[in-house]
Amino acid sequence: MSWSRLIFRFSAGLEVLAGLISIVAPARIIYPLFGQQTGSIAIDMARLFGIAVLVLGLITWEKSGVTFNPSTRLGLCFYNLSAGVLLACIGLNQASTGPALWPVALIHIGLGFVMSYLIFKR
Numbered sequence: 001m002s003w004s005r006l007i008f009r010f011s012a013g014l015e016v017l018a019g020l021i022s023i024v025a026p027a028r029i030i031y032p033l034f035g036q037q038t039g040s041i042a043i044d045m046a047r048l049f050g051i052a053v054l055v056l057g058l059i060t061w062e063k064s065g066v067t068f069n070p071s072t073r074l075g076l077c078f079y080n081l082s083a084g085v086l087l088a089c090i091g092l093n094q095a096s097t098g099p100a101l102w103p104v105a106l107i108h109i110g111l112g113f114v115m116s117y118l119i120f121k122r
Contacts, residue, residue: 022050084108
């Protein structure tokens, strides 16, 4: 398996995992990221987010032996960069954040840059 395919599979797998956790136990995602207790609307929004990233991960998962789709790679790359920048902005603008916010933001930004390199290196 190529490094490129491995990176994209890793990212898709993380999104599937994050989606499942957000659907089943949304407080497990919200509190570590934002450091705040959750209300019913936040729980519902976290579950909606969970469905979206679960589907994103499933759509962008690259099967062995199948030619990858450049559009899905670009979409996953853009998602990672956007999510990382948004989380970093939240971290810079909030007085209180959870312990996982900055690591998650940096992982998304890092994956986004690696994916950008892999997509546009030609």
